[in-house]
Amino acid sequence: xxxRVCSVGLxxxxxxxxxxxxxxxxxxxxxxxxxxxxxxxLMYRGTYDSHGYSPLKRxxxxxxxxxxxxxxxxxxLREGHQAPPIVNGGFMFITTPHNHLLxxxxxxxxxxxxxxxxxxxxxxxxxxxxxxxxxxxxxxxxATADCYVVALDAKTxxxxxxxxxxxxxxxxxxxxxxLVAGGKGMVGVSGxxxxxxxxxxxxxxxxxxxxxxxxxxxxxxxxGSESWPGDSWKTGGVPVWITGSFDTExxxxxWGTGNGGPWMGDTRDGDNLYAxxxxxxxxxxxxxxxxHQYHWNDSWDWDEVSAxxxxxxxxxxxxxxxxxxxxxxxxxxxxxRLDNGIGFVDAQPYVKQDVFTSIDPDTGRPTYDETKKxxxxxxxxxxxxxxxxxxxxxxxxxxxxxxxxxxxxxxVCAYMIGEEVSYREGREFMGTDWQNSNLVLTEEASxxxxxxxxxxxxxxxxxxxRTFASHNWGPVLATAxxxxxxGGTNDRYFRAFHAxxxxxxxxxxxxxxxxxxxxTYEVNGRQYIAVLSGWGVDAAREQASLAEIGKVNPVVPQGxxxxxxxxx
Amino acid sequence: MNRRExxxxxxxxxxxxxGAHGAxxxxxxxxxxxxxxxxFGDRVxxxxxxxxxxxxxxxxxxxxxxGVIRDGSLHNQxxxxxxxxxxxxxxxxxxxxxxxLAVSAACTHTGCEVSGxxxxxxxxxxxxxxxxxxVLDAARVVLGPATKPLALLPIEQGDGVIRVAGKxxxxxxxxxTY
Numbered sequence: 001x002x003x004r005v006c007s008v009g010l011x012x013x014x015x016x017x018x019x020x021x022x023x024x025x026x027x028x029x030x031x032x033x034x035x036x037x038x039x040x041x042l043m044y045r046g047t048y049d050s051h052g053y054s055p056l057k058r059x060x061x062x063x064x065x066x067x068x069x070x071x072x073x074x075x076x077l078r079e080g081h082q083a084p085p086i087v088n089g090g091f092m093f094i095t096t097p098h099n100h101l102l103x104x105x106x107x108x109x110x111x112x113x114x115x116x117x118x119x120x121x122x123x124x125x126x127x128x129x130x131x132x133x134x135x136x137x138x139x140x141x142x143a144t145a146d147c148y149v150v151a152l153d154a155k156t157x158x159x160x161x162x163x164x165x166x167x168x169x170x171x172x173x174x175x176x177x178x179l180v181a182g183g184k185g186m187v188g189v190s191g192x193x194x195x196x197x198x199x200x201x202x203x204x205x206x207x208x209x210x211x212x213x214x215x216x217x218x219x220x221x222x223x224g225s226e227s228w229p230g231d232s233w234k235t236g237g238v239p240v241w242i243t244g245s246f247d248t249e250x251x252x253x254x255w256g257t258g259n260g261g262p263w264m265g266d267t268r269d270g271d272n273l274y275a276x277x278x279x280x281x282x283x284x285x286x287x288x289x290x291x292h293q294y295h296w297n298d299s300w301d302w303d304e305v306s307a308x309x310x311x312x313x314x315x316x317x318x319x320x321x322x323x324x325x326x327x328x329x330x331x332x333x334x335x336x337r338l339d340n341g342i343g344f345v346d347a348q349p350y351v352k353q354d355v356f357t358s359i360d361p362d363t364g365r366p367t368y369d370e371t372k373k374x375x376x377x378x379x380x381x382x383x384x385x386x387x388x389x390x391x392x393x394x395x396x397x398x399x400x401x402x403x404x405x406x407x408x409x410x411x412v413c414a415y416m417i418g419e420e421v422s423y424r425e426g427r428e429f430m431g432t433d434w435q436n437s438n439l440v441l442t443e444e445a446s447x448x449x450x451x452x453x454x455x456x457x458x459x460x461x462x463x464x465x466r467t468f469a470s471h472n473w474g475p476v477l478a479t480a481x482x483x484x485x486x487g488g489t490n491d492r493y494f495r496a497f498h499a500x501x502x503x504x505x506x507x508x509x510x511x512x513x514x515x516x517x518x519x520t521y522e523v524n525g526r527q528y529i530a531v532l533s534g535w536g537v538d539a540a541r542e543q544a545s546l547a548e549i550g551k552v553n554p555v556v557p558q559g560x561x562x563x564x565x566x567x568x
Numbered sequence: 569m570n571r572r573e574x575x576x577x578x579x580x581x582x583x584x585x586x587g588a589h590g591a592x593x594x595x596x597x598x599x600x601x602x603x604x605x606x607x608f609g610d611r612v613x614x615x616x617x618x619x620x621x622x623x624x625x626x627x628x629x630x631x632x633x634x635g636v637i638r639d640g641s642l643h644n645q646x647x648x649x650x651x652x653x654x655x656x657x658x659x660x661x662x663x664x665x666x667x668x669l670a671v672s673a674a675c676t677h678t679g680c681e682v683s684g685x686x687x688x689x690x691x692x693x694x695x696x697x698x699x700x701x702x703v704l705d706a707a708r709v710v711l712g713p714a715t716k717p718l719a720l721l722p723i724e725q726g727d728g729v730i731r732v733a734g735k736x737x738x739x740x741x742x743x744x745t746y
Contacts, residue, residue, distance in 0.1 A: 121643065121744070122679065122741060123679065124678060124696075126697075427683070434693070435684070435686070544698065544712070544713060
């Protein structure tokens with residue numbers, strides 16, 4: 001691991017607009033991260049519990065129809081714009097594909113500075129995107145495609161330190177926003193299609209020095225190592241590419257983990273801990289203090305990387321300290337945070353799922369219909385597709401409605417067959433025969449594919465849903481104004497729904513498809529809604545795969561634009 | 569707020585992408601006269617004889633005269649192919665050595681290794697996002713998301729080996745993003 005402290009931005013291109021504004025930057029403290037002011041959006045999902053919920057309510061169900069664009073900003077870049085606009089005291093930060101980082105005056109839209117990461121030209125960008133910044137003190141952090149964490153001065157964009165987390169040439173890259181807690185900045189690595197060995201790393205947020213590193217695949221002799229045959233643990237994937245949640249009472253961080261590699265489960269016979277799981281990591285030491293594997297020996301590329309939402313929910317008259325996860329495997333999981341680990345509560349499908357034949361009521365372990373499990377040279381048709389019931393776009397939870405809002409996809413299945421593959425460092429290591437694999441639609445796909453579902457976390461029942469002809473890649477924002485915001489469809493709309501009923505209250509057509517994480521904030525008593533519109537990555541890939549099987553979709557132009565809305 | 573935006577360029581500005589143009593000979597692009605060698609497998613590092621190239625694609629790197637193999641970057645990796653010389657477009661033939669073609673293995677979409685090869689359709693296929701390239705027509709895009717052809721490397725054969733005869737036909741890998 002290389003670590004470098006920089007006096008100037010060594011690989012930096014900074015557009016700077018100096019003013020007294022910069023002097024007003026309010027340092028981000030641990031106390032502020034634990035209890036963020038309602039007017040700010042300091043981290044990926046707003047709060048450590050990953051609710052994606054804001055207590056702001058000046059914009060609400062009664063006036064949202066008057067919501068108008070106030071300012072926009074074109075990033076000048078193509079591909080997937082997914083980052084939440086992070087806001088601290090009037091400063092806004094966004095990131096883009098290829099690791100540009102832009103700072104704005106959140107009210108006026110004036111650009112304050114722009115950092116452009118100099119990326120190696122031979123770095124493979126299988127998923128050209130970035131999901132935003134972390135904040136601590138006067139620093140702003142970005143995890144980069146060439147697998148560095150770079151820390152910049154929030155006021156000027158000057159590079160303060162940068163740390164190499166892993167070697168990009170070996171297939172490692174990063175797209176997630178750092179989880180910043182207790183003076184540490186935590187990141188995970190992508191590369192589940194390149195034969196990596198996944199891990200979460202914590203860096204000292206002030207200096208960039210490594211604090212701990214915890215692999216998601218145990219080494220021989222460590223607990224769980226018996227679930228990997230031979231040397232498969234060395235190249236078994238299990239990436240972590242979405243920001244974790246943090247329980248401030250217990251000091252445990254919760255991370256979702258991705259697919260095992262290669263994709264076909266028969267290449268790594270066993271459960272493959274801790275693939276497709278949630279793991280609880282001690283903030284101080286990185287020690288694994290608990291886990292729950294949603295499904296064992298993954299063979300469907302069902303990354304379960306979304307961190308669970310920390311929600312206390314009711315079951316049988318008791319309040320449980322819960323974890324809630326709408327899985328890519330199509331099941332909605334309710335788990336419990338226990339002193340000695342993670343307990344299973346219940347689970348049920350929220351989209352058509354034909355792989356699991358039962359769920360053990362005590363452990364949550366599924367049994368499989370083996371005819372639905374692809375293997376090397378063994379084709380299988382399964383639902384939902386490898387993009388799952390919900391891929392990475394985060395769900396949201398409103399404590400006012402007690403509803404969990406899931407950006408779902410239904411009626412898209414996949415036929416997949418594996419092929420032999422041998423490991424070569426830094427090269428693709430999927431082992432999927434793409435010439436003979438394809439998506440398959442159910443009959444109901446002509447009615448809808450995309451869906452926004454609302455589930456009551458206390459009753460475990462679906463309360464309402466909105467459906468869309470398009471597939472849906474829209475992250476969700478819930479607010480105390482009883483609004484739910486989401487884009488995600490290929491008709492380029494960004495929409496607001498009534499949080500209690502799902503009624504469509506407002507929509508705005510944008511430049512591209514909205515796959516960015518929406519946020520909301522206030523400056524000088526005015527509430528804003530902000531989101532990036534910039535179609536790309538897997539939303540575009542799924543669209544291309546749907547076109548291959550004859551589903552006609554509108555053209556979605558690429559190119560990122562930041563949209564900021566407010567009431568007139 | 570009344571502000572005037574000015575442009576400052578931080579010290580050590582280096583807007584060119586870093587990486588493949590580094591000084592080390594392993595990362596240098598293939599040079600004229602380099603010999604093509606097996607990139608992987610049992611014969612890794614040994615010179616490729618024209619007789620080795622059949623229907624299957626062979627991954628190759630270039631080896632300098634001092635024995636250094638330029639395997640330090642995916643951007644140096646080649647797909648060495650044997651195809652029907654008469655079926656090649658005129659442009660394609662300019663890069664070929666008889667029936668042999670050397671095509672960059674770096675996809676012009678997001679830079680993945682283009683590892684798929686269908687000899688019956690003469691298409692190279694990227695596993696990451698499914699782009700297809702028509703080898704006989706100067707590796708043009710048959711199916712996206714890639715929009716630019718793969719780079720061809722001019723080669724020649726002689727003395728039982730295949731040598732680099734010139735520079736890549738175009739930029740290797742994706743376009744720069746800024």
